[in-house]
Structure formats: structure tokens, C-alpha cells
Amino acid sequence: MKDVLVIYKSRYGAAERYAKWIAEALGCQALPVKEAKSAVLAEYRMLIFGGGLYMGRINGVAALTRRFQELKDKTLFVFTAGLTEPGDDGYYTFLYTRNFTEKMRRRIHFFAFPGAVDGQRLSRFHRWVMGAVMKDRAQKDPANAQAYLSMQMDFVQRRYIEPLVEKAQGILDEWETKKQRQEEIRRQAQENGGKAACEDGEKG
Numbered sequence: 001m002k003d004v005l006v007i008y009k010s011r012y013g014a015a016e017r018y019a020k021w022i023a024e025a026l027g028c029q030a031l032p033v034k035e036a037k038s039a040v041l042a043e044y045r046m047l048i049f050g051g052g053l054y055m056g057r058i059n060g061v062a063a064l065t066r067r068f069q070e071l072k073d074k075t076l077f078v079f080t081a082g083l084t085e086p087g088d089d090g091y092y093t094f095l096y097t098r099n100f101t102e103k104m105r106r107r108i109h110f111f112a113f114p115g116a117v118d119g120q121r122l123s124r125f126h127r128w129v130m131g132a133v134m135k136d137r138a139q140k141d142p143a144n145a146q147a148y149l150s151m152q153m154d155f156v157q158r159r160y161i162e163p164l165v166e167k168a169q170g171i172l173d174e175w176e177t178k179k180q181r182q183e184e185i186r187r188q189a190q191e192n193g194g195k196a197a198c199e200d201g202e203k204g
Helices: 014-026 089-099 124-140 142-150 158-203
Strands: 002-009 029-032 044-054 075-082 108-114 116-118 152-154
Touching: 002 014, 002 158, 014 029, 014 044, 014 075, 014 158, 044 158, 075 158, 089 108, 108 158, 124 142, 142 152
Parallel strands: 002 029, 002 044, 044 075, 075 108
Antiparallel strands: 116 152
16 A cells, blocks of 8 residues: 555645645645546545645545545645635634544644635636725725736745654654665564474474
8 A cells, every 4th residue: 555645626726836835745646536536546545635725625635635544544634825814713613524534633633724716717606706805905904905806926935844743754754764664574484484494303
């Protein structure tokens, strides 16, 4: 079984950028969620999913939640890319409970990253939804009002993935250490078995 795979659903690019950075840092592959069939996911011990935030929903996370029973024994990570401040604990508590059952929440390592918005790439519906939010933010942050009103913001930075990568790498390192110990035990057992066979032959 392989160790780790990153999968993502990215409508406007922020989640995809994070996913590819995480995959690069961990030395693994990043796949769009549409390519992550059940047979592919079954090959990995750790799955890291990323998706954008839209009206309190994590884009594409059903790829995990609808398969949770078959994935429950895997190590699962979820990250989001959105415009709500990652430090807004109240919102992300709401988001976490809205998207995952209590049983899922006990199994998932959750991380929130700042996202991006490009008004020219938004669908008409998303522009309408974002309009009121951006007007409110422009009033609260006059220095960046033009960026909010034009919906041209990009808060995506590689440094935000560091806590997730550190956590995931720590788990991978533990697995590797355990694997090496098991291999050493098998090697010693084989050596001891060979010595015992030689001793028996000498006695004979």
C-alpha cells in the first residue's frame, strides 16, 4: 500500500495551488477529485483533501464523506481555501460541524487556509453572492476597499501549508520508523534462525 495522496476540487485555483504545494512538500501526487476513484483511494494509507469554501460548504468534500465507511481506517486530512480569516474559530467550528458528522470529525485533521477571488472568473451567481459580503468588508477595511469591491484578491501563500505538512510528515515518519523496526526484527529472526540451523547441523 502507498503512503499518501493529495486530492482536490478547485473551482478558481486556490485549492489547487495549495494541493500541489502540499504534494511537492510530501513528495507525492496531487489529483483532481474527479480522477480519484475508489480503487485509487484504496491504494493509500493517508488521504489529504482540499476544496474551496462556498456558502458554508466545502467544495467536493463529498468525495470523502460519501465514502467515509470505506475510508474510515485511513489517516484523513481536509483543508479549505476561503476568504474567511483562518482565525475565525466560530465560523470554522460551524463549518466543521456542518460538513462532517461527529464520527467523521474524530477522524479528520482539519486545516483552513486563506483563499483568493477573481471577480472576472466568478459565475454570475457567485458574483451576486459575493457582492454583499465584499461591500461589508470594504466598509470595515477602507484601505483595501477597491480590492474588495472589484473582487480582485489573492491571499494564497505557500507558508500557510506548513502546519499541515508538519503534521502529515510527522505521521509518515512514524510509519517509516515502525516499518524499519519491523524489518530489523525480521532480519534478526532470519539470522537467528540460520544460526540455530547451523548449530543443529553441527550437533548432528
